[in-house]
Amino acid sequence: MPVTDSLAKACGLLAAALGLGLALQAIYSAYFGVWEPWFHRSLVVGISVAVVTLTTSLVSRHKPKRRLVAACLIAIDVAIIAVVTLALERLFNAYEHVDDIMLAYSAYDLTVSLLAVLAIFELSRRLFGWPLFLFSLLILVYCLYGDHFPWIFRHSGFSLEQTMQILWFGLQGVFGMPTGVVLQIIFIFIVFGVLLEQSGAGAALIRIAFFLTGRSRGGPAQAAVVASALFGTMSGSVVANVVGTGSFTIPMVKKRGFSGPFAGGVESAASAGGQFVPPVMGAAAFVMADLTGYSYLSICIAALVPALLFYLSLALSVGLEARRLGIRPTPAEDLVTPNRRDWLNGLMVAGPIAAIIIVLTMGRTAAMAGFWATVTVLVLAFLINPDFRRKPGRVLGMLAAGGRTGATIVIAVAGIGVVLGVLNLTGFGLKFASLISVIGEGNLFLSLLLTMLACLALGMGMPTLPAYLIIVLVMGPAIRNLGVPVLALHMFVLYFGVLSAITPPVALAAFAAAPIAGANPFTTALVAAQLSVAGFIIPFVFVYEPDLLLILDFDLANFVWVMVRFGAALWLTATAFAGFERLSLAPWSRIGRLLCAALILPGFIPVSLAACGLGALIVAYDMLLRQKFAPRETLASGSAAHGKRN
Structure with a gap:
């Protein structure tokens, strides 16, 4: 040797x-x-x-x-x-x-x-x-x-x-607040996530996801969406999510007829969305609770509807692409059917999540919830998985893997502690806040746009928790001066910190997915960003309409109005970017749909209603009139041609 x-x-x-x-x-x-x-x-x-x-x-x-x-x-x-x-x-x-x-x-x-x-x-x-x-x-x-x-x-x-x-030598740098938060709250959840992933639950979740989506047009692509959402409960890194599920889903997505960049892009987008899904949210939920003063359960409730909207948009985009390419549902003989072991292994996800919720509702700390979640997954692993009973020593290896993963986060936040120490020492955070306030004075949208760009830049190349922390620490004074509810702004920061993983030019998730998909990394990143367009819109929506977060001065009537507007805008935007509905869309139709969506979202009732009406007319024309007068053979050949070009 x-x-x-x-x-x-x-x-x-x-x-x-x-x-x-x-x-x-x-x-x-x-x-x-x-x-x-x-x-x-x-x-x-x-x-x-x-x-x-x-x-x-x-x-x-x-x-x-x-x-x-x-x-x-x-x-x-x-x-x-x-x-x-x-x-x-x-x-x-x-x-x-x-x-x-x-x-x-x-x-x-x-x-x-x-x-x-x-x-x-x-x-x-x-x-x-x-x-x-x-x-x-x-x-x-x-x-x-x-x-x-x-x-x-x-x-x-x-x-x-x-x-x-x-x-x-002080508690404001390497050994400052970020490191303390990791040791107090986050490290135990990192260990829990690794134990859960290696217990057999990860493979079971993928098989269950394929079973649930197998009869849809998107098939494996929709399964990648579901699996990544579920896998996000375990992983605190978008890249880890891509590698963990993508090695299995991406080849199957390509096999069904999707292009390499699309297969890699949908996996990257879905993996990014996994960081928005409660209850873990890449471990950022626990830090957010500590920084905002809201309870952990409140954070999870606030994150629920935006996460569902993100995945609804992604599933819609996948379905439109499948229809555009003429891809049929997966044949019955190719469907993945989970066995009894898969359903039992699925309990290793449900059990710990239930333990987290129960412990927190009892008023105990997030760290204690992580402790009991870890104990629960170990107990269930021994009860359900015979491999653990035969080789109990595997637990030591899994714990060691959890410790090694935690060490990487410690190094990241130690470096972020240096950033925080310098910002406090020099006062640059306050200067930056003043600059944003001056540039965006009297214009909340412009201030949010500048904040978004800063988040995408600061979050490049980092896992969810370090990205969220460094953005909050740098942008903290600026976002506090915007006059928006603190929880909405922290969620805003989290979304764009995560989306930096799929935003060119430094899109690490896309770069991780591209080799698996055999595609160009930059093209994969562009597809991922296009598929995630709702993720770039949702944070602005819940800043202007906090009802979307359910816990900020919630009003049911306004919530329904927001959901109707967002649903209409979502359909118009998704079809415009896909360039397809029941058939290919003309350039004027795509532009018109995007303009209508942009006018619907701000919420001025007369303008929104007029835009909804105009959007409905465009959709009606494309779905009814064009289809009625277009020769059937032209439609069929057009669909096939799209598939060949792809």
Whole structure:
């Protein structure tokens, strides 16, 4: 066995052992509470650094053939772990004096702490690519040299000692609020999600989804929509959702006659939507409850209708594409029929979700709900899955996997903690808020549009929770000044943070789906964004019409009016983008439908009613008059031609 392979195996075993320790501390903390913040946060960050370094070691990633190159790569990884360990030792040493405003740090303290912060940036690059790394590095440079920046970016500048006192030796940087929230609430749900996924529930959900949608025109494409919605209850990452369900659904979608970009696009869009679906919502629901002051159950209720509308729109788009291509329902002999084991494995999803709801309605903490959900899935796995009874040691491997997954989130939020520390130190968040207020003064729509663009930019390349956190922390002062209910704005931020995963040019979900679909990543991203057009509209709707969230001054009559308007706009928009209804739509019809949808949504009753009437006339013309006078053979050949061109 080559030396690099032996080393990779040893690194994997050590990472598994450390991951197991992280998972066990998450379970302990969920039940008994977190330890002393300084010690707990620093210890978990240190172990997470070791885990991520081992699992993303440069030797295993690059597999160099020359021993000298391999030795250099190993030295870099060892240096990362060593410098973080030394920096933590200096942190522990200064702990008793950390509140002393006269405390001075030596050059050695500042050097190792700075290198530790840079090491965390490097690990975030390995995990999530260059966007988060470059953004974090720019923020650090901005803190140190802000006196040389132009315009609103200028500040007085801070010394290295002032900077590291906040970012490393204080509770406003690496070990600040984001890290604390992860340890208090999120880590246990990450462990729960991995246990649920590896217990056999994931495969069962996919088979059940195919069974439920098999007789529809979209067939496997609709199954991808349903499976991704269900899988979203387990996964806190759009990309993980794509890989988890897409490897099975995308080939079947293509087999039914859909194009590669469409197969990858529908999986990417559906996987993104899984992060909006209660009760887990990519673990962002628990953080949102903490930040907004609303209860967790209120967050879930508020998220329900928008999530259903998103998936209704996606299912409609899939059905229109299937009709356009002339794709028939799946033949009976090809239908996937779940067996008894699949239905039993489905209980491993229903049971923990029920446990979460019961514990929360009893008034206990979200962490306690995560603890009992984890216990429930383990008990059900042993009762239902005979593999667990034969090999109970599998649980240790699953816990280790949960710990390793949690470590990646810890690294991400540690880097975000640096961003938060710099924003607090420099006051840039308030300046940015003032800029948006000035640009969008008196115009809520323009302010929301600017906020949307900022969310799409800041969320690029990150899982749901880190994306939501970094956007809320950067945009917080700005969105609070918009005069809109805080819950609606946090939901607004969550939606666009998630949708950044399918928005070109950095659309990680589409880039993950494209190789499976054998398609161009950029084309796949464009298809995913087109299929998710409702997701770009829904946040604006519930900001202007909070009744859609059910818990903000709910009025039934207005809710019905909003749903009628949105339903009409949804149909017009979906058919316009698809270019098809019962037959191909003329360009004037597509443009007219989009204009009518745009006029329906704002809610001015005379304008909305007039737009609804005009939209109905366009639909009636396309569905009745054109079909009546068009030769039947032309319609049939047109449908076939579309299929061939695709």
